[in-house]
Ligand SMILES: Cc1cc2nc3c(=O)[nH]c(=O)nc-3n(C[C@H](O)[C@H](O)[C@H](O)COP(=O)(O)OP(=O)(O)OC[C@H]3O[C@@H](n4cnc5c(N)ncnc54)[C@H](O)[C@@H]3O)c2cc1C
Ligand code: FES
């Protein structure tokens with residue numbers, strides 16, 4: 001690796017002061033599972049690497065009046081083991097469990113996953129299905145964005161060069177919402193998603209009153225299949241045909257690519273199957289509770 | 290940092306990985322450099338009881354923490370039950386993957402002393418082996434867990 005200076009600020013204020021002085025010539029280090037690969041083998045050559053692990057404002061999972069707050073530095077393993085996530089957003093555990101292998105999940109953070117923002121990022125779809133918001137902070141203050149605004153394109157987020165991701169919020173209205181996640185890779189462990197999908201469903205009086213479908217790895221960034229959502233909204237909960245139709249419509253909203261991992265045609269099949277299965281699973285959860 | 294129970298010090302440039310400090314500064318060459326990008330698990334060590342890839346950690350990130358490498362697991366006079374089972378079953382061929390696999394297996398059974406085969410497979414998803422086809426490794430870990438721990442001797 002090329003040489004750099006290393007700092008581990010002990011608070012957000014301290015971190016922001018360094019950012020003010022040094023932007024944009026620095027890199028933030030969370031779990032390092034993406035960044036170290038980039039520093040070793042990529043073009044990036046920062047003068048300064050700033051370790052976020054001592055910044056308390058980025059840690060922890062907690063209930064707040066606005067919803068469930070998940071610090072950017074929470075690791076995938078911590079998500080898998082969190083009682084609060086299990087209670088309020090268990091689909092996040094299903095997504096975390098598919099990321100890399102144990103070693104990667106022990107180091108890799110949800111914040112690092114969202115900021116790297118590859119189209120196949122596995123924590124993206126569930127957060128979109130649960131209408132999550134993110135807090136970002138910079139030298140000039142804080143702002144809150146919808147997760148769909150945060151994802152801009154492949155490896156591109158709404159963060160300005162002097163900003164960082166602070167936390168993720170699952171709004172109160174979505175806590176306990178029935179949701180499901182599926183990932184299709186070339187093998188079970190350690191594989192990037194060819195397609196990943198998530199859905200959330202609310203029912204009332206034996207009808208679907210709200211549905212969200214999110215698809216990853218099928219467009220430059222995670223997308224919502226809003227036409228597919230409209231197909232099932234208002235439908236009776238026993239209308240399996242509507243789920244199939246929604247899945248077929250969702251396929252038309254995606255823009256999958258041909259590459260060395262899979263053809264676009266195969267990915268379209270996966271989108272149809274994946275969307276149907278997450279809808280079916282979310283609906284089963286919604287009607288059983 | 291504390292490595293295998295012993296306090297060790299090194300002054301290294303910030304860009305030095307934990308793996309290279311272990312191997313080059315302290316001569317602990319049990320942990321292997323395979324892929325250098327987090328895929329193969331040959332460099333797996335425990336940091337504060339969590340299994341991690343030492344090739345993807347900077348040594349400074351581990352400052353003041355506790356590390357366990359294969360050298361802390363057992364030697365010729367005493368083999369850890371996982372190592373003993375691997376020896377009995379001939380679980381290992383060339384051995385390049387073995388230090389990482391033994392550490393991943395230890396991380397698993399410290400938390401879950403009686404894992405299912407599926408749980409063993411999941412715990413090893415980040416450890417590649419080019420020789421064995423994994424079957425004997427998985428049987429070895431299952432065998433190590435059958436060592437007399439439960440009162441009824443069951444696994
Ligand atoms: C072997 C292997 C397998 C993998 N498998 C998967 C997989 O199956 N699915 C998947 O989605 N990903 C996978 N990844 C990618 C990676 O592990 C995840 O994206 C992980 O969550 C990244 O988090 P991190 O904490 O390690 O990020 P880091 O590497 O520390 O950081 C990543 C990037 O985000 C920036 N950053 C980090 N935190 C913040 C913050 N709070 N604010 C602003 N910027 C920030 C960093 O500057 C850097 O540019 C894999 C990686 C490896 C090495
Ligand atoms: S050398 Fe570290 S994972 Fe391969």
Ligand code: FES
Nearest residue numbers: 384386418419420
């Ligand atoms: S025994 Fe040779 S790589 Fe596993």
